[in-house]
Amino acid sequence: MVVFSTVISYLLAPNIRFDLIQVLLLFVGGLLVTGSANTINQILEKDTDAMMARTAKRPIASGRMTSKEAWIFAAIAGALGILIMYSFSAEAAWLSLLSLVLYGFIYTPLKKINSIAVLVGAIPGALPCLIGWVASFNEGAANSWTGGWILFAIQFLWQFPHFWAIAWVAHKDYSTAGFKLLPSEKGPTKFTAIQTIMYSALMIPIGLLPHLIPINGTEPMSGIVSMWILLGCNLFMVYTSIMLFIRMDVASARKVMFSSYFYLMIVFLSLYANKI
Numbered sequence: 001m002v003v004f005s006t007v008i009s010y011l012l013a014p015n016i017r018f019d020l021i022q023v024l025l026l027f028v029g030g031l032l033v034t035g036s037a038n039t040i041n042q043i044l045e046k047d048t049d050a051m052m053a054r055t056a057k058r059p060i061a062s063g064r065m066t067s068k069e070a071w072i073f074a075a076i077a078g079a080l081g082i083l084i085m086y087s088f089s090a091e092a093a094w095l096s097l098l099s100l101v102l103y104g105f106i107y108t109p110l111k112k113i114n115s116i117a118v119l120v121g122a123i124p125g126a127l128p129c130l131i132g133w134v135a136s137f138n139e140g141a142a143n144s145w146t147g148g149w150i151l152f153a154i155q156f157l158w159q160f161p162h163f164w165a166i167a168w169v170a171h172k173d174y175s176t177a178g179f180k181l182l183p184s185e186k187g188p189t190k191f192t193a194i195q196t197i198m199y200s201a202l203m204i205p206i207g208l209l210p211h212l213i214p215i216n217g218t219e220p221m222s223g224i225v226s227m228w229i230l231l232g233c234n235l236f237m238v239y240t241s242i243m244l245f246i247r248m249d250v251a252s253a254r255k256v257m258f259s260s261y262f263y264l265m266i267v268f269l270s271l272y273a274n275k276i
Contacts, residue, residue, distance in 0.1 A: 001264060002128045003030040008268040009132030009151045010088075012275055014216045016136045025084060026135060030128065032081030033096045037124070039074040040104030043067050048112075048177035054170060074104075088135035095134060099127040111179045118163055118181055126156035147215035153206050154267065160199035161241055162260035164192060168244075168253035188253070193245035196256065200237040207234045210271055219276050226274035233263050 007026055010016060042049060042060045049061035059065035078100055086093035107121035133148030167174055167181040168188045174181055184191040207230035210221040240259045244252040 001261075002034045002125075003027055005151075005155055005264065005268060006030040006128040006132035006135075008272055009129040009148065010135045011132075011272055012147065012151065012221055012268075013133055013136030014147075014219075014221075015138065026088065026132070029081050029084030029088075029096075030131070032077045032084065033100055034081075034128075036074045036078030036081060037100045037103040039070050039077065040100075041108045043070045043074070044104075044108050045177075048179070051177050052170075052173040054173055085131065085135065089137040089139070091134035091137055092131050095127055095131045099124040099131065102127075111181060113180065115180045115183055115185075118160065118167075118183075121163075122156050122159040125159045126152045129155050144215055144217075146213060147210075147221050150206075150209045150213060150215075150221065153209070154203070155264070157199055157203045157206060158260065158263060161196045161237060161256055162263075164196050165244075165253045165257035165260060168192065169250055169257060188248070190245065190248070193241070193248065196241040197238065197245060200234070200241045203237060204231065204234045207231060207267070221276065222271045223274040223276055226270040229270040229274075230267055233267055237263060 007023055007030070010026055011018060011023070042058055045055075046058075046060045046067065049055035049058050055061060060067060060070050082093050082096050082100075085096045103121065103124040107117055107124060110117035110120055129151035130145075130148040133151060134143070134145070137143040164182060171182070171187055175187070182188065182192050183195045208227060210230070211224055211227035213220055215221050237256075237259060240252070240256045244256055246252075
């Protein structure tokens with residue numbers, strides 16, 4: 001999903017046309033950076049991963065890979081990934097490094113301290129959109145960040161209902177491991193459900209921006225068809241969040257979670273299909 005949003009954001013840039021070699025190169029670069037960040041996450045959380053059913057079979061937690069081997073893999077993958085990103089633009093390389101550091105060394109340990117970790121983690125979670133966009137930058141040109149920030153905002157807000165739904169479903173596992181990921185210290189509560197509704201509702205006006213805001217001085221990123229598709233998707237996310245508030249059960253949280261998975265694919269593909 002991370003690499004997908006990176007590639008689509010790159011293709012949404014106004015000066016970019018589809019080039020299979022460039023797309024594959026960006027895909028590999030994004031995969032390496034993401035793989036490095038996730039490896040660091042699994043190194044630092046090997047003990048708590050072993051305590052949770054959903055993560056106990058991960059390579060380091062299960063003992064199939066040592067921490068030393070994992071650190072070597074993370075270093076090589078991260079360095080190669082950032083080098084590939086630099087071949088696109090310096091901005092893409094620096095943002096990739098920032099994303100890796102934020103996710104691996106700040107968000108990961110913060111999960112056991114305070115639920116603000118979700119807010120912090122949403123930054124590297126949304127940076128792939130900005131990375132993909134700035135990967136299109138031409139050296140010496142008057143490159144605009146506007147479109148990248150719009151895509152960043154969409155994925156940033158999306159992460160809250162998405163992640164809180166996952167934390168709701170896996171609350172028992174997370175609590176056993178000592179993770180504090182829901183906005184309420186009491187676990188899955190009405191307050192958590194209200195927060196999910198609020199962030200889903202904030203996605204509605206943000207979803208209008210790709211059609212309303214000029215990204216190159218004259219034209220917006222995408223047409224009116226994608227605007228209506230985004231509006232429909234955002235309203236559906238609000239609906240599933242409201243149903244979670246009403247029913248307060250795992251089944252409703254799972255619906256929010258699965259809806260969020262489909263949301264990103266539909267939204268980004270519709271923006272690309274309707275690109276101006």
